[in-house]
């Protein structure tokens with residue numbers, strides 16, 4: 051048969067199960083998945099022998115901030131370094147957050163983000179649109195849906211950045227989501243109580259005494275839980291679909307579970323840092339580097355979130371990649387409220403979930419594929435083009451070795467970050483080979499992509515049916 055490439059001899063994994071099969075690629079698409087395809091290939095077909103490996107759908111990281119101006123600086127990863135890092139980690143699709151600056155329209159933000167990514171990104175990309183100007187932005191939502199953006203984001207905090215939405219704005223946005231078939235992504239933290247707790251500690255004596263521990267001390271779990279509970283109520287009464295981003299607490303998982311049982315259309319995502327790190331990181335020498343928003347919580351929270359992934363109340367793992375170098379983090383000068391919050395994550399997401407989840411018997415491989423590939427594709431309007439290995443789907447593949455471990459070392463990574471939260475950890479699950487629409491981006495664990503061939507992915511509003 052006249053195929054370009056056959057990925058031969060591996061175990062193909064889906065959200066339903068796994069099977070020994072070859073994968074045939076023509077052009078940018080998968081055209082066949084079956085045993086023995088390599089034997090039927092024409093002599094010109096390239097055969098990639100992946101015997102003993104797992105063949106996964108390329109992962110979808112639907113929570114990424116690249117080339118974002120924030121905290122008087124710009125994230126250290128842009129669409130070049132960020133998507134190189136992604137490819138090494140087996141991620142073949144990202145969805146970034148287009149964010150209007152000042153009084154920009156949503157269309158301004160869309161144009162701005164296309165400019166950042168077009169001709170720069172190595173993998174396919176889409177955007178969520180942040181709603182930061184109440185009614186004015188809400189009126190522009192249908193236009194964004196026509197441009198392929200059915201997912202919107204509101205922040206319950208970040209008044210200082212001019213991004214905050216109040217309850218009325220969240221309520222109104224959820225009503226609009228119901229009308230257009232969209233999904234509202236919410237950063238759920240309770241602003242008024244958070245501000246109060248911060249103000250109580252924001253003086254030199256406390257900062258000298260506690261340092262970056264204040265980041266955790268001023269954000270107890272109820273800061274997230276109360277906000278999730280409130281957002282869920284607005285989803286319940288409006289019927290708009292709600293998606294809680296970067297959920298960090300066990301209490302949040304409980305709330306989402308109970309809401310879903312009552313038939314409320316709420317979904318949630320967690321991130322590797324909430325699963326594999328805990329607040330002891332803030333006690334270390336470089337504790338301030340680990341500041342994220344929300345911050346990593348306790349080991350018990352992490353265990354509850356793993357359970358949520360197994361049971362389905364946590365549907366997605368994405369990274370909230372938002373990288374800052376040591377120099378950028380060092381601007382905090384001992385004041386935790388000045389810390390640029392965020393960490394690199396694209397390169398290590400699948401390896402962390404594979405090593406700490408699958409190899410540690412917390413998740414099955416099928417559940418990893420559901421959380422990192424298939425569920426995000428379904429929820430984000432990309433299925434079955436992405437998130438599954440079947441004829442007709444894009445040839446986005448991540449091939450991983452079941453046991454081969456690599457030691458994390460920022461010096462050898464693609465991310466433009468001069469530190470890594472998992473420095474020195476030995477992880478299996480880095481992509482040995484990565485294919486994006488048939489083009490090989492990673493070979494033998496090294497990035498080899500050329501030409502920045504990532505494309506903008508317009509997305510459709512969807513009614514997702516999830517596999518968990």
Ligand SMILES: [Zn+2]
Nearest residue numbers: 113114115370
């Ligand atoms: Zn984020």
